Amino acid sequence: MQRKYINKELSSQVLFLGVSMKTKGGMTAVLVSYDKYIENMRFIPTWKLGNKLVKSWYALQALVRTWFLLTFDKCIKIVHIHGAANASFDRCKLFIRLAKKCGKKVILHEHAADFVEYYQEAGDKQGITDTLKMCDALIVLSQSWKEYFSSIGMDKDKIHVLNNIVSPPEIAPEKHTEDGKLHLMYMGEISKRKGGFDLLKAIVDNKEYFADKLLLRMGGNEVDGDIKAYIRENGLESFITYEGWIAGQKKIDCLNWEDVYILPSYNEGLPIAILEAMAYSHPVISTPVGGIPEIIKSGENGILVEPGDTKGIADAIKFYFENREAIRKQGNNAFNVVQDFFPEKVFGDLKTLYLKMLSKDCLV
Structure with a gap:
């Protein structure tokens, strides 16, 4: 049986949003790992590959589903949004605003490799910073990204470095035949x-x-x-x-x-x-x-x-x-x-963040 590092008592209070797990890429790999190690993970996909009409319809459905859950399921306290730059960040804005209007704590989990370029080329830089500041916590993948997001106006105390998760290896008895190459x-x-x-x-x-x-x-x-x-x-x-x-x-x-x-x-x-x-x-x-x-x-x-x-x-x-x-x-x-x-360390850190956000004083 697969070990679960976050139990259903805690996971029931968190709603995850992100790309469809049927798509390909690094963010998907993270979400698949979360689904593997979190008991009864509650997840709504907000994007899938397709033309503009398909993507827009998919996002609209996700908004409606998210609104319904946040309005009628009083158990949910945290919305954990996985996003990137460009259109992904624009989409995240909608869900961040919706979650805040519903009185929920928001975590934006930023995966973008090209956020620097996105911000530099943006016409409304202040709008990007304001969106980040709406979040109760911003998860980034490294210390250098923490410094960067702090430099564009995000409260440094709200920025948390959380390692990407990788599963322990499944080593084969013989890696490969020695062929001199x-x-x-x-x-x-x-x-x-x-x-x-x-x-x-x-x-x-x-x-x-x-x-x-x-x-x-x-x-x-x-x-x-x-x-x-x-x-x-x-x-x-x-x-x-x-x-x-x-x-x-x-x-x-x-x-x-x-x-x-x-x-x-x-x-x-x-x-x-x-x-x-x-x-x-x-x-x-x-x-x-x-x-x-x-x-x-x-x-x-x-x-x-x-x-x-x-x-x-x-x-x-x-x-x-x-x-x-x-x-x-x-x-x-x-x-x-x-x-x-590895999962034990990463989910230990994530669990600590969730519990802090769920505490009365919410000192994250």
Whole structure:
């Protein structure tokens, strides 16, 4: 039986709002984990993939359902909203205002990797800050994000760093057959923002070196460009495969297969995929953006390169091929760091926040 870290007596007082659990992405992964570890989690999906009409109708239905529950279910005291930037934040505004009008405490759980850009380009910056201030608590994914939201006017005492959750590893008896090659894994949307094509360019520029030394598997939704065509046109099929969206048992198999994980992003919150790789004792090649440098230290549990630095990406991959002992040592260090992201610790912190908000003085 799956252990539950928040019981139904507490969970009955919390209503969760967020993207449909049938969608793909990091926020969905968090919500699925919450549903797994929270007893009788009460959840209303507010968004699903579709055209504008579908999205608008889905959000309207969610607003009506939320209003009904907050009006007639007196047990609910807290509304815990999972959101991001852009249209997601605009949608969150509606639910924040509704919850406050119904006299509920509100937690906004901010997952956006691109909130800085969203705020900088916004015409009504004060409106964004005012929305944040309406919340009784703002959950962010790292200390750097706490500092950022404080800098744009959110009360620092209301900002809480809560780690993303990652499940303990399901280790296979044999990770993979030793074939003398470096097993490199990329899991994330195939986009410029995530650095997927920077990774491929780094390999193309060093194709002669990598061709007989590397196996790369790439998984995720295609957002920018045609990755299959890129692989084919550059003659990379013999050692690079694109596997589409990876989830469930296939993800576990990939995590057991890989030696090193790579995600050379331009901006991030704190990617679940990095935490999952660390949970399986793999070093990580990534970039010093968002909350990543708070958990990945170059030379200790991975290597950080600047976004867009294709030479740095290639050099990092070469390092791990040529220094196999570093993979083992840094992988162990990665596992030690990620234990603070396992369910018992994360839900302990979340439970503490809920109980403070439910107390009479509500000192959050």
